[in-house]
Structure formats: C-alpha cells, structure tokens
Amino acid sequence: MDRKELITSKEYVVGKIQLTLLNMIQDYMVKKEIKRTELADELGVTKGYVSQLLNVAGDHKISKLVELSLSCNKMPVVNFVDLNEYINNDALDKIYELSLVDRDYSTHSNTLPLEARVIPIASTLSKSMYSDEALLEPLYAIKNFYVVKKEAISG
Amino acid sequence: MRKFTTQIVDAIRAKELVEELIINDLPVLEQFELYLTGTTYLTEVRSLLTYIEHFANGGNIGKKCKILKGGNKKVTEYEFISKHLRLYGIQMPGKKLIIYGGIKRQADSSDNITAFRLICYEYLDTLNL
Numbered sequence: 001m002d003r004k005e006l007i008t009s010k011e012y013v014v015g016k017i018q019l020t021l022l023n024m025i026q027d028y029m030v031k032k033e034i035k036r037t038e039l040a041d042e043l044g045v046t047k048g049y050v051s052q053l054l055n056v057a058g059d060h061k062i063s064k065l066v067e068l069s070l071s072c073n074k075m076p077v078v079n080f081v082d083l084n085e086y087i088n089n090d091a092l093d094k095i096y097e098l099s100l101v102d103r104d105y106s107t108h109s110n111t112l113p114l115e116a117r118v119i120p121i122a123s124t125l126s127k128s129m130y131s132d133e134a135l136l137e138p139l140y141a142i143k144n145f146y147v148v149k150k151e152a153i154s155g
Numbered sequence: 156m157r158k159f160t161t162q163i164v165d166a167i168r169a170k171e172l173v174e175e176l177i178i179n180d181l182p183v184l185e186q187f188e189l190y191l192t193g194t195t196y197l198t199e200v201r202s203l204l205t206y207i208e209h210f211a212n213g214g215n216i217g218k219k220c221k222i223l224k225g226g227n228k229k230v231t232e233y234e235f236i237s238k239h240l241r242l243y244g245i246q247m248p249g250k251k252l253i254i255y256g257g258i259k260r261q262a263d264s265s266d267n268i269t270a271f272r273l274i275c276y277e278y279l280d281t282l283n284l
Binding site for chain 1: 165166168184188198199200201202204206209214215216217218219221264
C-alpha cells in the first residue's frame with residue numbers, strides 16, 4: 001500500500017479523528033484525575049460509550065463529537081483543504097497545523113450599512129401585498145425604526 | 156535458514172522510523188496485504204497503519220496497541236489491534252519494525268503470537284541480540 005492510497009482512505013481520516021478524540025479525552029481524564037465512571041457521569045453518557053471512545057471504536061455523530069469536545073473545554077475547529085494540495089504537501093513532509101490569525105474586517109467598508117439594505121425591502125410594502133392592516137403594523141414599525149436610526153446616523 | 160532484511164514502510168510517515176521485515180525477499184506487510192486481497196479485511200490494514208503512524212508520532216493509541224508479555228526481554232513486543240486483524244512488531248533502537256501480520260482466530264491471538272515470536276527470535280539471532 002502506498003502513502004497516497006493510505007491517506008486518501010476513509011479509514012485513515014476516521015482513524016485520525018478517533019485517535020485525536022481519544023487523546024483529548026485521555027488528557028482531560030489525567031488533568032481532572034477522574035476515572036471512566038466519573039467521566040461518563042460528567043459527560044452525561046453511559047460507561048459503555050466511554051469505553052467505545054477509549055477503545056477507538058464507534059462512529060460518532062457530529063453533535064456528539066461537539067458535545068464531547070465542549071464538555072472537555074475544547075472547541076473543535078474543522079477545516080477542509082483541497083485533496084490534491086494535501087497529498088502534495090504530505091509528500092513534501094508538510095503537515096497542517098492550526099494557526100491563529102487576526103479576523104479580517106477589511107471588506108466591511110465596501111458593504112452597504114444595514115439600514116440601507118433593509119429599508120428598500122420594507123419600503124416595498126403596500127396594502128396590495130397584505131390585505132390585513134394589522135399584519136402590516138409590525139413591519140411598518142421595523143421600517144420606521146430604521147428610518148429613525150438612519151436619520152440619527154446621518155444627522 | 157531464512158534471509159532477513161528490512162525496508163521502510165512507504166505508507167507511514169512519522170517522527171519515528173517504521174520499517175517492515177523482508178523474509179527471503181518478501182516484505183511481510185506486502186505479503187499480508189496480498190493475502191487479504193479480495194476480502195473485507197483489507198480496509199482494516201489501513202486502520203492498523205493509521206494507528207501505527209499515530210503511535211510512531213508519539214501519540215497514545217489506547218487499546219489499539221498492546222505490549223506483549225512473556226517474550227524476549229531484550230526487545231519490546233507490540234501487538235497492533237483492529238477488529239479482525241493483528242500486526243506484530245518490535246521496538247528497535249530508533250525505529251519500530253513490523254514483523255508479522257495475522258487474522259485473529261482465537262480469543263487470545265496465541266496462534267499469531269507464536270508465529271510472530273518464531274520469526275522474531277530467528278531475526279534477532281541473525282543480529283546476535
């Protein structure tokens with residue numbers, strides 16, 4: 001079996017996620033000095049489920065995986081990269097690691113302010129669209145709110 | 156007398172070197188895969204290689220690896236476990252060496268362990284260990 005065949009297999013990817021999950025839970029157990037039963041109580045799962053986790057078995061639901069991570073005070077950060085790029089980088093012995101960068105706000109100045117985006121929609125409201133006047137009241141209230149807000153900003 | 160050499164396992168890239176034994180010019184892992192071709196067990200070989208890679212990277216793989224007891228005290232013997240398959244290897248200075256692969260037939264894998272140790276001791280004899 002060559003490297004490419006292994007790393008592009010389902011078993012490899014699933015196995016890596018399972019092992020990462022195992023290591024996270026083991027670290028948590030060591031840090032908190034708790035055993036399987038206590039861990040099961042803390043995570044709100046059965047002892048059998050904890051055994052499954054520690055035996056690198058079972059195919060976890062995404063919601064369960066997130067739940068477990070949050071219970072262990074960890075935030076799962078999922079990312080997807082191009083497969084060919086991954087294979088090429090792997091061949092160059094480069095691995096993907098999480099890096100922290102500043103959030104990019106540079107595109108915000110190019111977008112319209114919120115009120116400018118909402119008012120045209122609200123202004124299209126007419127009695128022809130809604131026969132019941134009572135239904136229109138909350139929508140007109142929203143429209144008025146944004147008009148007032150816009151005036152306050154421009155003034 | 157069997158002839159032994161070793162080669163790097165191409166599929167695994169880890170901090171620690173992982174090699175496979177070549178017995179009479181036949182790599183054990185390759186032979187094991189060949190033996191499993193056409194069976195559903197072949198996917199488990201991938202899982203086992205994933206576990207070995209994680210282990211060779213210094214990660215903990217829990218019950219997927221067992222250190223065998225009662226064997227040669229000079230080397231640490233590993234059993235890598237998947238649902239139906241077993242891979243056996245030893246710890247050599249600076250590397251892990253895969254020596255034998257088998258299908259789990261008995262609850263305690265004793266048949267596989269016997270076969271593994273037979274090859275292992277013969278190989279270690281050639282190294283005068």
